[in-house]
Amino acid sequence: EALIGRGEMSVDEAERVLKDYAQQLEHVFNEVRELEKRAAAPSESVETEQPVPTGLSTGVDRSVIERIADAHVNLPAGFTPHPRVKPVLEKRAKMAREGGIDWAFAELLALGSVCLDGRTVRLSGQDTRRGTFVQRHSVLIDRKTGAEYTPLNNISANQAKFMAYDSALSEFAALGFEYGYSVANPDALVLWEAQFGDFADGAQPVIDEFISSGEAKWGQRSDVVLLLPHGHEGQGPDHTSGRIERFLQLCAEGSMTVAQPSTPANYFHLLRRHALDGVHRPLVVFTPKSMLRLKAAVSPLPDFTSGRFASVLDDPMVIDCSAVRRVLLCSGKISYELHAARQQRGIEDTAIVRVEQLYPVPQRRLAAALDRYPHATEVYWVQEEPANQGTWPFYGLSLPELMPERLGRLRRISRRAMAAPSAGSAKVHEVEQRELITAALGG
Incomplete structure (x- = not known):
């Protein structure tokens, strides 16, 4: 009525x-x-009803990268961007031609290229147009007039629409709406971002009742994407964890993909694969915070023009695989800290293998990576999160069962079990982080 x-x-x-x-x-x-x-x-599994295609290439032509970058600097006549934003836009045009592409631009390249492929993209969340960490700038504001300009809507006359919205601070309502939008419009790429991953707690009923199990219960399919900033950086227990453990606990029957990519290019390929693979299942991405501006966390141009998402990234720094005695499996930001500490200490018998896709478990690629180190006698899962949180509660049970010959004696290095996600003091965080890295590298 x-x-x-x-x-x-x-x-x-x-x-x-x-x-x-x-x-x-x-x-x-x-x-x-x-x-x-x-x-x-007995009920049947829905896992095989949506097979994931193999060999899907998600690279784009270099001209596509340049067109998306140019849309960030070819502003409307008389448009005045904020003086602190203008250098960011100019840097994107430079990255498109010289490489060194950072996380925020890699994300915009993925979304812009999906629009060029003819698929509508809808991105919403808390402070999402600018980005919680002032990194995205998907919508520009004229400093003098307040007029808005959206670069990703100005790439081509024939592109699909890009829509970016700052949602209300109600995770339950906002994520519920985006889930419904993805069900009603399965051809759109729909993404919802929490201001910090911790805030997704407010949407837990939507995650439990619809996102994780809607297909198994009702045959209702959705490929909504959740972007959850995550990482231990001394910001306190309410701005640290997207609760990886909760999502992995909900995973079964191929119900959703859970990933924590560590390079801008791999994040780019992950988003494009999700948009193009024809599988309608949710994607949960634990995205970085400090890595957004980490100088080491950039990707060269060739990584975008060819290839595909890598569920496991082997250690590119190991020269003699036969000399490796210890393998550290990890995911996300901790890999950069381990690499830096290993280099500083001159350690040559330790390999660091990054698991980029946490679920479905990349069993075959993980086995291939481990097989490169035939003389390794120790394999550890290393994580920043406490022992009862993060990936370990899931992997500590599943990996020894799935790969008993290789990971039957898998051990953990992490913070102690904790009721809260982290300590409340930045100084305590630093002490814990140093101890964790020292333990991982053998003392």
Whole structure:
């Protein structure tokens, strides 16, 4: 009645919608009655109903990268960007031609290229247009007039639409809406971002009831993307963890993809694979904070023009694989800290292998990486999170079962088990982080 009163729907349209809804209920009711006549049997897994294609290339032509970059510097006549934003835009044009592409630009390249492929992109969340960490700048504001300009809507005359919204600080309502949008418009790439990953707690009913299990319960498919900033950086227990452990606990039957990519290019390929693979299942990405500006966390141009998402990244710094005695498996920011500490200490018998896709478990690629180190006698899972959180509660059980010959004696290096995600003091965080890295590298 409210929609009719506002003139957004006619009486005839409302009656058709109600009739359609009633018919759907009647159809399901009749299906259930028929099922009750059959003998009960164990339920079947939905995992094989949406096979993931192999060999999907997600690289783009260099001209696409340059066109997206140029849209950030070819501003409307008279448009005045903020003086602190202008150098960011100019740097993107430079990165598109010289490389060294950072995280924020890699993300915009992925979203912009999906728009060029003809698929609508919808990005919403808390302070998302600018980015919580002042990194994205997907919508520019004229400092003098307040006019808005969206670079990703000005790449090509034939592109699909890019929509970016700052949502209200209600995770339950916002994520629920985006999930519904992704169900209603399966051809769109729909992303929701929490200001910090911790804040997704407010949307837990939507995650539990719909995102993780909607396909298994009702056959209702969604490929909504959750972007959850995550990482131990001394910001306190409420600005540290996107709760990796909770999402992994919900994973089964290939229900969703959970990833923590460590390079801008791999994040780019992950988003493009999700948009192009034809599989309608959610994607949860634990995104970085300090890595957004880490000089080591950049990718060269060739990594964007060819290749695909790598679920496991082997150690590129190991020269003699036969000399490796210790393998450290890890994910995310901790890998950069381990690399830096290993180099500083001159350690040559330790390999650092990054698991970029946490679920589905990349069993085959992980096995291939481990096989490169035939003389390794120690394999550890290293994480920043406490022992009862992060990836370990899931991997500590699943990896020895899936790969008993290689990981039957897998051990953990992490913070102690904790009730909170982290300490409340930055100084305590630094002490814990140093001890963790020292333990991982053998004291």
